[in-house]
Amino acid sequence: MHSDLISKIEKARHYASQPERIAIQTLTATFRGGNNDHVITVDAGVWHCDCDFFRGHGTCAHVMAIQKVLSPMLSEQARSAVNPLDDDTIASQLA
Secondary structure, three states, X not given: OOHHHHHHHHHHHHHHOOHHHOOOOEEEEEEEOOOOEXXXXXXXXXXXXXXXXXXXXXXXXXXXXXXXXXXHHOOHHHHOOOOOOOHHXXXXXXX
16 A cells, blocks of 8 residues: 555544544435434534424423434534424424
């Protein structure tokens, strides 16, 4: 193996041990839930999941699990458990 490739492998191991070096801005993932697969996205710190619970609450077990796994790589906003809900959503939940 070439010495330059060996040094890149060593550097990659070093980087992998420091996940805080990575800053995720936009991500789309498929989460295999207990009953169905769900598509989860984060864009500029705002999460979305296609499950029913997320639509009513602004978060869900799928989003919370991926937040825990990726926490060192997420912005402070993306690490928060619940997305800021717009006024219409808040009003409908209080009604």
